[in-house]
Amino acid sequence: MKLTWLGTAALLLQADDTAVAVDPFPGLPLDEPIDREIPDRALFERADHVLVTHGHFDHIQFIPALYGKGSCPVYATGTPCRTLEGKGFPAHRLRRIAPGDGFDLGPLHIRTWQGRHCHFDFPLVVRTLTSPCTLRHPARMARLLRLNKEYDEAGEILFYEVSDGERRLQIMGSLGLDDATEYPTGADWLILPYQGRSDLVDYALPLVERLAPKAVLLDHYDDAFPPMSSAIDTAPVEAAISRQLGIPCRALQIYETLVL
Numbered sequence: 001m002k003l004t005w006l007g008t009a010a011l012l013l014q015a016d017d018t019a020v021a022v023d024p025f026p027g028l029p030l031d032e033p034i035d036r037e038i039p040d041r042a043l044f045e046r047a048d049h050v051l052v053t054h055g056h057f058d059h060i061q062f063i064p065a066l067y068g069k070g071s072c073p074v075y076a077t078g079t080p081c082r083t084l085e086g087k088g089f090p091a092h093r094l095r096r097i098a099p100g101d102g103f104d105l106g107p108l109h110i111r112t113w114q115g116r117h118c119h120f121d122f123p124l125v126v127r128t129l130t131s132p133c134t135l136r137h138p139a140r141m142a143r144l145l146r147l148n149k150e151y152d153e154a155g156e157i158l159f160y161e162v163s164d165g166e167r168r169l170q171i172m173g174s175l176g177l178d179d180a181t182e183y184p185t186g187a188d189w190l191i192l193p194y195q196g197r198s199d200l201v202d203y204a205l206p207l208v209e210r211l212a213p214k215a216v217l218l219d220h221y222d223d224a225f226p227p228m229s230s231a232i233d234t235a236p237v238e239a240a241i242s243r244q245l246g247i248p249c250r251a252l253q254i255y256e257t258l259v260l
Helices: 063-067 078-086 122-129 132-136 138-150 200-211 235-245
Strands: 002-005 011-015 018-022 049-051 074-076 094-096 102-105 108-114 158-163 168-172 189-193 216-219 249-251 257-259
Touching: 074 078, 078 094, 132 138, 189 200, 200 235, 216 235, 235 249
Parallel strands: 018 049, 049 074, 074 094, 168 189, 189 216, 216 249
Antiparallel strands: 002 011, 002 257, 011 018, 102 108, 108 158, 158 168
């Protein structure tokens, strides 16, 4: 199994002749319009299947533009399926799934659990709304806030585990776990989305400890849709996870491909 990070929470998994995109989103650079073209679309269009963790715009907004004219099926819960259908994505290619489901995509076995979205804390909200970037681009921030309401997640967050029969990869689309869910532990890799708090290190450590993976890979730490997002320094959490939990941790690099 090969893993490529495409920015934000977007991943490309490849095994044999099967390619699976997760939360395909190429980002919204500050100097480009929100409805921009996708110059790197060939990387995303390799996918034969698409998995969605939840329905926020930074996870599904570009799915109709990337896959609307092909045959690629999209697997998601009910709310993002309804959103995508409303945006013109063909209904017959939407596969509604729910926590507890399991299915095969080529040689990859997919299992799902209930997840939880990261809870944005008040200091982060204040800092984001009063940042120099927001003050320079208030209309853009207002547009992103409208997009966030338009693309609702409705509490429907999926936690994925992908296995090729030998190794297990766990994927979180947001920095949160459901309190009432018993997750499998000891996966070979955990994809940890590192954004959404002012106390990221303290918030992330208990999540990693609970899942007890053999290694942690960080994504979603990039400034993918400013001024709502920001670039996060991952060095403190890499050191903390390694030192306090004894688990190797590092940030994925954009377009980097790892053989897992």
